[in-house]
Each structure stands twice: as structure tokens, then as C-alpha cells.
Amino acid sequence: MPPTDPRKRLPSADRRQQILEASARLFVERGFEAVTVGDIAITLGISRPTVYSYFPSTESILDALLDARLHTLLNRLEPLLASQPKLPPGSAAPNLIAPVFRFLLEERDTLTLLHSGGGPVFRARQHDFLREVARRLPLDPALPAHDHPHLLLIITTLLDSLAYRAANDPAIHPAELAHALSSFVRGGVRELLEHEAN
Structure with missing residues (x-):
């Protein structure tokens, strides 16, 4: 047709x-x-x-696009997180890094829209989206509660920034980057757990 x-x-x-x-x-x-x-x-x-x-205005168009796309993206993220097996202490967030990273890469256009510019309103939208992703990520209850907000901020910022970069830079190998990012987060979580144990 x-x-x-x-x-x-x-x-x-x-x-x-x-x-x-x-x-x-x-x-x-x-x-x-x-x-x-x-x-x-x-x-x-x-x-x-x-x-x-x-x-x-173009701002109102971008706002409408982000409303629809981010709502859909978050709804699609829920079953991905729910489908992950229960994991031993210290591994929940690190083991979710690769699947969430791959998921974000599949949303290249939405990620690009989220990073396409705009003023403070759109930066606030980006921050709200990352807070919603963080809210859905499970963290090990053995981690001290006062570390949760910082760890989630680090994880979601890395996921967002690196997925956007990988989606727009053909020189980056997404699978290798996902593995390195998972290892990086795993090491950080392990360090926090060891610090708390001492």
C-alpha cells in the first residue's frame, strides 16, 4: 500500500x-x-x-514525544526486570546491567530524543526518567540503605550515558561494553559490601 x-x-x-x-x-x-x-x-x-x-512549539512536540515513548519504555522494562532469576547477595544490580543495557540499546531513537537537546525542562525529564529506572532496579538489602541512592544514581547514569554513546558510535562493541560495565558495577558493589562487613 x-x-x-x-x-x-x-x-x-x-x-x-x-x-x-x-x-x-x-x-x-x-x-x-x-x-x-x-x-x-x-x-x-x-x-x-x-x-x-x-x-x-517544538518544545511541546518533544514533550509529547517523550511522554509517549518514556511511558512505553518503562512499561516494557518492567517484565524484563521481573523475568530475571533471583540472585545471590551482591549480584542483583550487577547482573541486571547487561540485560538493561541491551534493552536501552534497542531504544536508540528514544535515547537519542532524550539526549537531543532542550532546556532545563527536558533535562528534568531525563532526570525523572532515570529516577524511574532506578526505582525499578533491585539492590541487595545487605547494602547499607544510605548507599542505595548513590549507587542507583551511578548505575542509571552509566547505563544511560553509555547506552546512548554505544547506540550512536559504531566503533563501540556493545557486548564488550556491557560486560565491562557489569564487572565495574559488580566490583563496586563488592567493595561496598566488604566495607560494610568491616
Whole structure:
């Protein structure tokens, strides 16, 4: 079936979705800061007022994209975490690193959108997303509770930054990076457990 002519009159929900999809492609290709409402309109062969009738700004488009994609991503992450076997003390978080890392790599476009630019509002969205990922990661109860927030911050920041880098740099070998990251976190958790035991 041939693709729909973007200039064709569409139902409102379809046009909105078309604008979101075209914007996502442009934000991923060029970065958020480099895309204007005019670029989106030209890509779709529609007028700028048509885009503005759905979204008041590129920021509102990015916000709508992140709402939908991050919600979906977090919902897809739940079964992955639930499917992992119960692990011995000290290994829960480190053994989840590789599966979560691979999962994030599969979400290249969403990761790229999350890193595509924007002001403080979008940095706050990125931080909120990472906090939600952290909330879902199990930590060993033997680790001191006061270390949990710092350890989760380190793990989620490493996962996010390295998955984004690996998704956009063909010179990086994701499997090797996932293994190195797991080993790095495992060593840190072991050190914390040993420190607590002394």
C-alpha cells in the first residue's frame, strides 16, 4: 500500500501523529535545537500554521514525544526486570546491567530524543526518567540503605550515558561494553559490601 500523501486532509488524530513521527525523525537526525516548526512543515508538505494548530512549539512536540515513548519504555522494562532469576547477595544490580543495557540499546531513537537537546525542562525529564529506572532496579538489602541512592544514581547514569554513546558510535562493541560495565558495577558493589562487613 503506498504511503499516505502528507498534504492530504487527515483526521485530527492522524495528522497529530504524523507531525509527531516526522518531528521525531528530524530531532533524531539533526538534534532538537536544529529543528524548527518550519522544518517540520516542509518535511510534511504542510503549512506552519497547520503544525501550530496542533503544537504551540517544538518544545511541546518533544514533550509529547517523550511522554509517549518514556511511558512505553518503562512499561516494557518492567517484565524484563521481573523475568530475571533471583540472585545471590551482591549480584542483583550487577547482573541486571547487561540485560538493561541491551534493552536501552534497542531504544536508540528514544535515547537519542532524550539526549537531543532542550532546556532545563527536558533535562528534568531525563532526570525523572532515570529516577524511574532506578526505582525499578533491585539492590541487595545487605547494602547499607544510605548507599542505595548513590549507587542507583551511578548505575542509571552509566547505563544511560553509555547506552546512548554505544547506540550512536559504531566503533563501540556493545557486548564488550556491557560486560565491562557489569564487572565495574559488580566490583563496586563488592567493595561496598566488604566495607560494610568491616
